[in-house]
Amino acid sequence: MLPQCYNVAISCEALVRIPLLGSNHHRQQYRPCPSIGPRRLMMGSNYESNGIWRHPCPMNMNVVTSSRSSCPINAVVLGEALASEESELVFPSKDFSGQAMVASLEKYLEMYKRSIEDPAGFWSDIASQFYWKEKWGKQVYSENLDVRKGDIKIEWFKGGITNICYNCLDRNVETGNGDKIAIYWEGNEPGSDGSLTYSQLLQKVCQLANYLKDVGVKKGDAVVVYLPMLMELPITMLACARIGAIHSVVFAGFSSESLAQRIMDCKPKAVITCNAVKRGPKVIYLKGIVDTALAESAKSGISIDVCLTYENQSAMMRGETKWQEGRDIWWQDVVPKYPTTCEVEWVDAEDPLFLLYTSGSTGKPKGVLHTTGGYMVYTATTFKYAFDYKPSDVYWCTADCGWITGHSYVTYGPMLNGATVIVFEGAPSYPDPGRCWDIVDKYKVTLFYTAPTLVRSLMRAGDEYVTRYSRKSLRVLGSVGEPINPSAWRWFFNVVGDSRCPISDTWWQTETGGFMITPLPGAWPQKPGSATFPFFGVQPAIVDEKGLKLEGECSGYLCVKSSWPGAFRTLYGDHERYETTYFKPFPGYYFSGDGCSRDKDGYYWLTGRVDDVINVRYHSYLPWAAYSKMKLSIWDFVFITNKFPVIRTCGSGHRIGTAEVESALVSHPQCSEAAVVGVEHEVKGQGIYAFVTLADGVPYSEELRKSLVVTVRKQIGAFAAPDKIHWAPGLPKTRSGKIMRRILRKIASRQLDELGDTSTLADPSVVDQLIALSDS
Ligand code: WTA
Numbered sequence: 001m002l003p004q005c006y007n008v009a010i011s012c013e014a015l016v017r018i019p020l021l022g023s024n025h026h027r028q029q030y031r032p033c034p035s036i037g038p039r040r041l042m043m044g045s046n047y048e049s050n051g052i053w054r055h056p057c058p059m060n061m062n063v064v065t066s067s068r069s070s071c072p073i074n075a076v077v078l079g080e081a082l083a084s085e086e087s088e089l090v091f092p093s094k095d096f097s098g099q100a101m102v103a104s105l106e107k108y109l110e111m112y113k114r115s116i117e118d119p120a121g122f123w124s125d126i127a128s129q130f131y132w133k134e135k136w137g138k139q140v141y142s143e144n145l146d147v148r149k150g151d152i153k154i155e156w157f158k159g160g161i162t163n164i165c166y167n168c169l170d171r172n173v174e175t176g177n178g179d180k181i182a183i184y185w186e187g188n189e190p191g192s193d194g195s196l197t198y199s200q201l202l203q204k205v206c207q208l209a210n211y212l213k214d215v216g217v218k219k220g221d222a223v224v225v226y227l228p229m230l231m232e233l234p235i236t237m238l239a240c241a242r243i244g245a246i247h248s249v250v251f252a253g254f255s256s257e258s259l260a261q262r263i264m265d266c267k268p269k270a271v272i273t274c275n276a277v278k279r280g281p282k283v284i285y286l287k288g289i290v291d292t293a294l295a296e297s298a299k300s301g302i303s304i305d306v307c308l309t310y311e312n313q314s315a316m317m318r319g320e321t322k323w324q325e326g327r328d329i330w331w332q333d334v335v336p337k338y339p340t341t342c343e344v345e346w347v348d349a350e351d352p353l354f355l356l357y358t359s360g361s362t363g364k365p366k367g368v369l370h371t372t373g374g375y376m377v378y379t380a381t382t383f384k385y386a387f388d389y390k391p392s393d394v395y396w397c398t399a400d401c402g403w404i405t406g407h408s409y410v411t412y413g414p415m416l417n418g419a420t421v422i423v424f425e426g427a428p429s430y431p432d433p434g435r436c437w438d439i440v441d442k443y444k445v446t447l448f449y450t451a452p453t454l455v456r457s458l459m460r461a462g463d464e465y466v467t468r469y470s471r472k473s474l475r476v477l478g479s480v481g482e483p484i485n486p487s488a489w490r491w492f493f494n495v496v497g498d499s500r501c502p503i504s505d506t507w508w509q510t511e512t513g514g515f516m517i518t519p520l521p522g523a524w525p526q527k528p529g530s531a532t533f534p535f536f537g538v539q540p541a542i543v544d545e546k547g548l549k550l551e552g553e554c555s556g557y558l559c560v561k562s563s564w565p566g567a568f569r570t571l572y573g574d575h576e577r578y579e580t581t582y583f584k585p586f587p588g589y590y591f592s593g594d595g596c597s598r599d600k601d602g603y604y605w606l607t608g609r610v611d612d613v614i615n616v617r618y619h620s621y622l623p624w625a626a627y628s629k630m631k632l633s634i635w636d637f638v639f640i641t642n643k644f645p646v647i648r649t650c651g652s653g654h655r656i657g658t659a660e661v662e663s664a665l666v667s668h669p670q671c672s673e674a675a676v677v678g679v680e681h682e683v684k685g686q687g688i689y690a691f692v693t694l695a696d697g698v699p700y701s702e703e704l705r706k707s708l709v710v711t712v713r714k715q716i717g718a719f720a721a722p723d724k725i726h727w728a729p730g731l732p733k734t735r736s737g738k739i740m741r742r743i744l745r746k747i748a749s750r751q752l753d754e755l756g757d758t759s760t761l762a763d764p765s766v767v768d769q770l771i772a773l774s775d776s
Helices: 038-043 094-099 105-117 119-127 164-177 198-214 232-242 256-266 286-299 331-337 373-386 404-416 435-443 452-461 486-496 575-583 624-630 634-641 658-666 702-715 741-748 765-772
Strands: 141-144 153-156 181-186 193-197 222-226 246-249 270-274 277-279 282-284 306-310 328-330 352-358 366-371 394-397 420-424 447-450 476-479 503-505 539-543 554-561 590-598 604-609 613-620 648-657 671-681 685-694 724-727
Touching: 105 119, 119 141, 119 373, 153 373, 164 198, 164 232, 164 373, 164 404, 181 198, 181 435, 193 198, 198 232, 198 331, 222 232, 222 256, 222 286, 232 246, 232 270, 232 352, 232 404, 246 256, 256 286, 256 352, 256 366, 256 702, 270 286, 286 306, 306 331, 328 331, 352 404, 366 373, 373 404, 394 404, 394 435, 404 420, 420 435, 435 447, 452 486, 452 685, 476 486, 486 503, 539 590, 554 604, 575 590, 604 613, 613 671, 613 685, 648 658, 658 671, 658 685, 658 702, 671 741, 685 702, 685 741, 702 724, 724 741, 741 765
Parallel strands: 181 420, 222 246, 222 270, 246 352, 270 306, 306 328, 394 420, 394 447, 447 476, 476 503, 685 724
Antiparallel strands: 141 153, 181 193, 277 282, 352 366, 539 554, 554 590, 590 604, 613 648, 671 685
């Protein structure tokens, strides 16, 4: 089965004629459209007259003429001109394509074709470049993605015996790269830094691995890791992998309740944390959060014997740290005493590597389980091609290792390629919004991978924070986490990348392990805001609400046909939920939960979640919030308030189920009901908007509003705090009691003329009440 992009009749070298376009649509922010299917997508205000959801104006990419200079073209060649609002296509420069691993669409199509027609041959050729103690069996992969044919099962390289830590470290040392820098660590405060070569990293990993073995952690045991972006975080992940233990990293921004929930679910042999971390100017006492979580889980009968704690002196000295003798151990007191070599635990390709909890559309987070061999091959390969990786590159991904991006593209993918990686502890806008570019210049970063939310917040801070740094080293930029709106794309491209650097807008998920739809820089022209084409081995299918596969230009639900090596294998302890959530909605396919459209050139455009999941991108930005409300220029603001609008933001983003926030809200004694929806947010992409019904007789008050927000922060984490609490005397419900979120979404986004039919509600008058309370 050939992908839609076989229809593409373009070549980077060919001249493309594009009609001059009106460009209002480029300036639109994308409108999040959770919980609505393709029909609704097409009824939104971004619906174009040509019938395509959020797709740029019509263009004829098949008109190819003979010479680039002879026609009114508004395509752009990287490095030759600035991408303007009128440009639809951004071509890689000849220089870039000339050195790229995949230098043309033809080359991509040839490789893609083989990956689909002969997945076993394609992936085993790549897998052979890694170290396997024993080769996999005759069958390279086996799969069933069709619930109608039995249990869902995905296996790659089964019977192959390997170790991902060995492939990340020992293999690179043995091939002569022991002295190459593996990690540059940049601390929160400018000037605090460190580095480790591949040999040094291997030694540190071995010491921790020996310690873990000594305290009884064995192959198959879980280890919960609650660490910020210190070098000790990737060290811990690799040490677990070395001894066959399953790491479960919990983002160190989750609350003690969320941490306890995860500890109780996977029952780890040990918990690894640090005493505190500084984020911007603020100290966060992580050990206190862990103590509370451990006390909580002990109440449910899950007691943890070992809590290894790293003393993070830049944030807090050990004397000030609360301590439980017997259970708590200082990392620095024990780990350095262990030998710097440690035998590898060889594991089957299908043995579990890690668990990572992610939000679903019910209250309970899902433990996404990835196994070893396929994940290893897939993350390494996607990293290499999507960033056009060269051994001389210095790579920086701003994501935290607490999310999948930090697993696949801070730790495993880059290190499997022997890359030099930056691990950044701080906040990207501390001490000012130029920090990222300061780091880029300091380490001569060539590949910079981040999230649209960070791009947007830095864009708002002004170009001068960017242009005061050279950024000459940059080669390729990357984006992940949500659709990047064309204006942010253009700013990233023009201002940050000086119109030289292609942007890899990578679409993927915790579940997919690695990139699924992504540009290969140098291979084809980009369209700002489109993730472009599928990666090797990935067969996207856009289906309608009946599960019918749509062809050509269309909008619908994004599914994937057939497995790929990096796919998750199950939800920990709940294979049934795995099947129900991902494989039952559209039998025969993996369902991503995202809406998507495909234009007539075969380019894919992601339109956001279609389930009750919000893509929250965590920010804290004060007095930025005050600044943005005052509608003043930065300098007027500084003049009037004598304060500089600092944006503190954590570039990593993640998902949160509306049900999780709702269940936190209703745990408040004065809240009787809550309904949460996602709304468009200028900086964050999506904001959290909560409709709250109070218990009988409880009056609305500012204090109560704050206390509800605190409850959510406490139960889930600061990133899940609602941006808006809307008092709701009642919620719009059908006669069967189902909340009509469609209406709530419209009220939240003030699209009051698009409320649609409200006559089926049990009590239509609640809608007017809600509208009346909109600004209260
Ligand atoms: C969204 C993050 C548009 C999407 C790696 C997906 C994107 C969810 C993109 C997964 C992109 C991620 N364009 N949307 N380039 N990348 N998404 O599991 O809605 O934290 O389903 O993994 O983020 O989020 P997760």
